Amino acid sequence: MSPSDRGTGASGVIPVLLYHSVSATRRDDPWQVAAADFREDMAAVVASGRTPLTATRYAAALRGAAAMPDRPVLITFDDGFADFADEAAPILAEFGLPATIFVTTGWIGTTGMLSAAAVRDVAAGGSVEVGAHSVTHPHLDLLGRRAARDEIGASKTALEDLLGGPVTSFAFPHGSHRRQTVAAVRDAGFDAAFAVKNALSHAADEPFTIARYTVRAATTRGEVAAVLSGAGAPPAWHGERLITTAYRAVRYARYAGRPVAHPIEGWKITV
Numbered sequence: 144m145s146p147s148d149r150g151t152g153a154s155g156v157i158p159v160l161l162y163h164s165v166s167a168t169r170r171d172d173p174w175q176v177a178a179a180d181f182r183e184d185m186a187a188v189v190a191s192g193r194t195p196l197t198a199t200r201y202a203a204a205l206r207g208a209a210a211m212p213d214r215p216v217l218i219t220f221d222d223g224f225a226d227f228a229d230e231a232a233p234i235l236a237e238f239g240l241p242a243t244i245f246v247t248t249g250w251i252g253t254t255g256m257l258s259a260a261a262v263r264d265v266a267a268g269g270s271v272e273v274g275a276h277s278v279t280h281p282h283l284d285l286l287g288r289r290a291a292r293d294e295i296g297a298s299k300t301a302l303e304d305l306l307g308g309p310v311t312s313f314a315f316p317h318g319s320h321r322r323q324t325v326a327a328v329r330d331a332g333f334d335a336a337f338a339v340k341n342a343l344s345h346a347a348d349e350p351f352t353i354a355r356y357t358v359r360a361a362t363t364r365g366e367v368a369a370v371l372s373g374a375g376a377p378p379a380w381h382g383e384r385l386i387t388t389a390y391r392a393v394r395y396a397r398y399a400g401r402p403v404a405h406p407i408e409g410w411k412i413t414v
C-alpha cells in the first residue's frame with residue numbers, strides 16, 4: 144500500500160516540523176527562528192486543518208497500535224533551549240497545539256538551556272511531550288557501540304528520574320544514526336525515534352527513523368506553508384541513501400573523538 148492510500152490526506156504525507164531555538168531576541172544563529180515567524184507557522188498549522196500529534200501518539204499510529212487520524216502534523220523541538228518555555232510554549236498554548244521537545248540531558252541547567260525545574264514544568268503542562276536527545280549531543284553513529292548505548296540509555300534514565308514517569312521518544316542528535324544506533328534506541332525501551340532527512344513523513348514511515356523537516360532562520364513562511372500543504376519536500380525514503388553512507392566517512396574524519404560544543408556557551412564536552 145502506498146502512503147497516499149493510508150487515509151492521511153490528498154498527498155498522504157505527514158509534516159513533522161523541527162525547530163531548535165525560538166526567540167524574539169535574535170542571535171547570530173542559523174538554527175534560531177524568530178518568535179514572530181514561529182507564531183505565523185503555528186497559525187498556518189491551525190489553518191491547514193491537520194491533526195496535531197505528539198511523538199509517541201504518532202509512533203503508535205505508525206505501528207498500528209492506535210488509529211492514524213486524518214492528516215496528522217507534528218511540531219518538535221530539539222536540544223532543550225530555555226526559550227522554549229519562555230517563547231514557544233506560550234504560542235503553542237495560545238493555538239492549542241500539542242508538541243514534543245527532545246532534551247539533551249547534559250545541557251539541562253546550563254546557559255541558555257532549560258533548567259531541571261523548567262523541564263518538569265513543561266512536562267507537567269500536559270500538552271508537551273518530553274523526549275530524550277542523548278546526554279552530550281554526539282554523532283551517535285560515529286561512537287562505539289557501548290558509548291552510543293550509554294548516551295541513549297543515560298539520557299532516558301536522567302529524564303525519567305527528573306519527571307517521575309516514562310520517556311518514550313528519542314531524537315538522534317544531528318539526525319545521525321545507523322542500523323546499530325537504531326537498535327540501541329529500540330533496546331533502551333523507546334517507542335519512537337526521530338531523524339532529520341528534511342523530508343516528509345508518511346503512514347508507512349519507519350517508527351525509529353521518522354523523517355522531519357527543519358525550520359531554520361532562513362526558512363520562509365511560504366516554505367513552511369508548502370510543507371504543511373504536503374509539497375515543498377520529498378516523501379521520506381526507507382533505509383539509508385548512498386550519499387548518507389558516504390558522508391559518514393567525512394563526518395567520521397571531522398568529528399570522531401572530537402569535543403562536542405555547547406550551543407550557546409561554546410564550551411566543549413569530550414566524547
Ligand SMILES: [Zn+2]
Nearest residue numbers: 221222316317
Ligand atoms: Zn540537537
